[in-house]
Amino acid sequence: MTTEVQAPANTAVFASGVTRTFGNREVLRGLNISIAPGEFAALLGRSGTGKSTLLRILGGLDRDYGGEVLVPQRRAVVFQEPRLLPWQRVLPNVALGLAPTGPNDRGRLRARSISALSEVGLASHARAWPVTLSGGEAQRVALARALVREPQLMLLDEPFGALDALTRARMHGLLRDLCARHRPAVLLVTHDVDEAIVLADRVLVLADGAITVDLPVRLDRPRDRSHVGFTALRTRLLDELGTSGGLCPDCPLVTTRLS
């Protein structure tokens, strides 16, 4: 399935001239993107622009694309819904992505899964059934399941979209910590401009099937939403997304929270 190709040096994601059409609708038209190892990139775009399509291609879930795409072998995806297997308790769900390499490997995998669960603060829930978890807890388990593989690339598809504002803020902090510790390359798909600026090293905007904006975020952490640089970047991005004067009925960008 996977063919090894020599990727350009110092690259975790390399995509060049990516195209994807659904019927006769061209969603991606020769998109180029490259992400460095350990880099946190956020991808913004109005709904229907193909953010999730790109993420699915990078995650290996969509094979009907054109162009060249290179990604690391060890990848993990966190979706908007936790997508935990309801018939397995939390711990085996976390261990889902770990294949035993030897006969006496079970103990080691178990230990790794428990430590991943501790990292998201849910070690005590190892034996709980997924249905008993709250939305935020389930999403933390999904994060642990992604982290336990020590991924070189983490793909996050609006992972906090279904959470309430307070839980989301806590998840942002957790994700920053985890990424600082494990240093995977990250592509976060979101439609929340503030979320992108708070978390990312680099913000990209997808429009008309290609990356139209590629801005580094040079703000000190923790990032203050009322900082001049923050608000300037927010205004710039909102402008790029076409919300400044236009009507965008299904566009949740206007919910940019001013705390």
Place this chain on the structure above:
Amino acid sequence: MTVLGKSAKGGLPAAAATLPPPGDPAAVSITLVRPSVARRHRAGRIPIPRLARRVIGPVLVLIGWQLVCTQGLFTSVEVASPIAVLDAARELWSQDVLQSNMLISLQRVAEGLVFGVAAGVALAVLCGLFWVAEDLFDPVIQAARAVPILGLVPLVIIWFGVGEFPKVFLIALGCVFPVYINTYAAIRGVDVKLVEAGQTFGLTRFGLVRRVILPGALPGFLVGLRFALVGSWLVDVVAEEINAQSGLGYLINQAQTTDRTDIMFLCLAIYAILGLVADAIVRTLERYLLVWRRGFQGG
């Protein structure tokens, strides 16, 4: 309960503007009701255990049945009373007729179930996972399903004679279809999002089947199993009534030739009880296998 609406002093300005000023004769009056009627436990009421409540219905039926018989509405050949059925049970038990025939029927049903369920699951997994298998087998299975199994009995006798095999074969055939259809539909109904999640975590095809698809199809399989259990007894009776020298169906057939309505009722009652037992077994199975659905914490 009726409460006269008064515009509150600290109310919202917009709402206050539409409300009449305090003391206005045209004050708005809204009828208020309770959102739900609170459950009240009447003092002195003795709680009846669930089992007892479930037994009341059948007991009433039995009493009514006995009354109808003692009133002489029917002759004893037309309808046997519960007491007559009990007597018949005692009589046949003492002659070892009841046990041996029940046992042989149970054995046939068990064998037929094992083979039928196994074949049903195997076909469902094949067709559920592989398009080639589906295109190859599914139309055949759907066509075969439309053929009434009972219509096959004469043919099966010609093919396999009157031994044990044709009976087990017919019962197995009766179990294949419900298990196949429900399991197959359940496999195809497994949430594609979970399958995708498994794929992104590098599960092999076999790993996906074992950890995602089969557990996801389990509830559907259990529904099929329930249908199969009922169907297996149905086919068993017919198979034994037509070509057998033993079994409950044979007993019913014999009873008809000797006008022993009590024995016929007895056999029917046994079928009913066996049906209840089978259902209880599947329920227990579901309780253990589908524990994750209810968010059970212990165990």
